[in-house]
Amino acid sequence: MVATADERVRITEHRDANGKSTYWYITQERLxxxxxxxxxxxxPLPIEKAVGKATEWIKNRSTKFxxxxxxxxxxxxxxxSEMKDKWYYTISVNGTVNVDGIKxxxxxxxxxxxxxTIVEPSSKE
Numbered sequence: 535m536v537a538t539a540d541e542r543v544r545i546t547e548h549r550d551a552n553g554k555s556t557y558w559y560i561t562q563e564r565l566x567x568x569x570x571x572x573x574x575x576x577x578p579l580p581i582e583k584a585v586g587k588a589t590e591w592i593k594n595r596s597t598k599f600x601x602x603x604x605x606x607x608x609x610x611x612x613x614x615s616e617m618k619d620k621w622y623y624t625i626s627v628n629g630t631v632n633v634d635g636i637k638x639x640x641x642x643x644x645x646x647x648x649x650x651t652i653v654e655p656s657s658k659e
Contacts, residue, residue, distance in 0.1 A: 545612055545622055545645055545653055558645045558653040565612065569648045570619035578648045581607060581623070588625040588644040591652045599640075601630035622647050 543565050545558040569578040585604065592602060605628050612620040623646040631638050645653040 556655045571621045584623040584646040587650050598631050599629040600632045603628045
């Protein structure tokens with residue numbers, strides 16, 4: 535079966551401690567635009583640039599965090615039957631919010647594609 539350009543491809547899914555899932559999707563057309571990468575060559579997007587993109591996205595998206603701490607950075611492969619060498623970064627962050635003198639932590643992930651774009655999270659499968 536040949537996929538259509540607007541068909542969604544799931545990049546990844548994360549489930550929190552309460553069982554709530556967050557999903558990241560892009561279209562087949564968007565997937566085709568991402569640079570290929572194989573582990574035996576240099577990354578098309580260096581790690582420091584991916585971190586910069588994620589940090590900028592977090593700052594623009596939420597001003598409530600008083601502290602942000604990147605806790606993990608990992609590479610993941612996008613599994614697609616036709617496009618084999620598509621990868622992404624997962625940058626996991628522990629954010630702290632201070633509400634009425636009480637600190638609360640929020641753990642979340644930012645997905646950065648190898649062209650430097652951020653994939654918006656969704657609560658819908």
